[in-house]
Amino acid sequence: MLAVAHRFSVAPMMRYSHFPARQLWRFLCPPALLYTEMLTAEAVIYGRREQLLKLPAEQQPVVVQLGGASPDRLAEAARIAEAMGAAEINFNCGCPSPRVRCGHFGASLMKTPELMARCVEAMAAAVQVPVTVKCRLAVDDMDAETALDDFCRRVFAAGARALVVHARRAWLDGLNPAQNRTVPPLDYARAYRLKESIGDKSIIINGGINTVEEALRHLIKMDGVMLGRAVVRSPYMLAAVARNIFGITPPExxxxxxxxxxxxxxxxxxxxxxxxxxxxxxxxxxxxxxxxxxxxxxxxxxxxxxxxxx
Ligand SMILES: Cc1cc2nc3c(=O)[nH]c(=O)nc-3n(C[C@H](O)[C@H](O)[C@H](O)COP(=O)(O)O)c2cc1C
Known part of the structure; x- marks a missing residue:
């Protein structure tokens, strides 16, 4: 079973989940699970890791989200992230951006589940901290029933400890990343069915959740909820999360x-x-x-x- 922090997490968001934002979110809601922005394996291996992976103890638990499609490089990046303080490694299988698509990672990995599984296995073998995956319901015209069940089974068989599902499809052709977060309809019922079929494995739901009341309703069926844009729009909602989900008194x-x-x-x-x-x-x-x-x-x-x- 996952730690209590997984009950509520703030989503990885490029240009938003940076160090200062995480300081604010941590101050408002000490038990929430926080994520970094997606970092490519290459950025972690060759980039300025002291800046990218500034993960002090007072900000924990922080998940480092990695993107890539090379099992070896992802394993090396995961090892580095763990050594720098990552509480968990999350593997991005949901990003539809053209740059990511060119590298055949992010959401494209839902179309190559064997490669996704090799990447997860390599990371899980390289680190002690949990490895998790974040994905969509489906990509392009993939079947969101059988293909998602199959993807999910492979995720856990490869050694992942939780799956975060952004409850909408991604279209790699024809929609830009922002449209891919609004145009494909949300389908929470599909995420609930996945949880029912996968039993005791941890499934976290994400996408379009705007209030603590909505989050609490999802928590009846799911192991955790992840919110992104609602927290950016109104970070003080984390005070309500602290009070209503974790039972602690938040700061003013x-x-x-x-x-x-x-x-x-x-x-x-x-x-x-x-x-x-x-x-x-x-x-x-x-x-x-x-x-x-x-x-x-x-x-x-x-x-x-x-x-x-x-
Ligand atoms: C500006 C922005 C940047 C994002 N960057 C990432 C990212 O780096 N990795 C990722 O997995 N998802 C990323 N996402 C998607 C979010 O993690 C989340 O899945 C999506 O926004 C749906 O959740 P929400 O409706 O609560 O915002 C990003 C979303 C936004 C708005």
Missing amino acids: RCAALRYMLEKAAQSPPRTWSQYVSALAGLFHGEPNNKYYRRRLALPQAAALRALCEE
């Missing part, structure tokens, strides 16, 4: 703002735009949101200074 919005301003002040100026982006939705739905957003819209350094002076 202003405490979160103060905490983040302190962290920004201790961080290099090149990271300030990420602090501004992480904080953008903090007062979403509040009467002072417009005033706050006007302050954040100032050039980054001035925005952070102005908020400090409030």
Whole structure:
């Protein structure tokens, strides 16, 4: 059975799940499982890993999401990520972007389940931490009934400990990544059937979940829920998650703002735009949101200074 953190996770999102955002999310909801943005195996092996894999103990548990299609390179990247502090390795089998498609990884791997399984086996053999997979219901005109069942069985047979299902199909031709997150219809019932057929294996549902109430309804049928855009839009929803899913008292919005301003002040100026982006939705739905957003819209350094002076 998975750890309690898997009951709720914040999705991996390129350009959003960066270090400063994870600081805010962790502060608001200590038990949630957080993900990095997808990192290619090559970026981890050859890139600036101190920046890409900054995973301090106070931010844990953090899952490092890897993309790639070479079992050897993925195993090496997983080993590096584990040594740098990854609590878990997640394998991206759901990204439909053209760049990823050219490399035959991401969602394309749903069409080559043997290769997906070899990649998972290689990573699972290389690390002690759990390896998990994130996928779609199907890709292009694949059959979302039999093909998804088969994919899922291979995922677990290869040694994965959980499967995150973004509950919509991806179209690799004709839709861009943003459209692929809105146009193909959500089909939660299909994800529920998968969970019923796979029994005691952990299946986490993702896609279009906007509120804690919706999350709680999914948790009746599924092992965990993963939310992405709703958290970016309104990070303070994590306070409701802390209270209603984990039973702990969350901090106030202003405490979160103060905490983040302190962290920004201790961080290099090149990271300030990420602090501004992480904080953008903090007062979403509040009467002072417009005033706050006007302050954040100032050039980054001035925005952070102005908020400090409030
Ligand atoms: C800007 C953006 C970037 C994303 N980047 C990734 C990524 O790096 N890896 C991944 O598996 N999914 C990525 N996704 C997909 C999300 O993880 C999630 O599956 C999707 O947004 C559906 O969940 P939601 O409706 O709760 O946002 C991204 C989504 C967005 C909006």
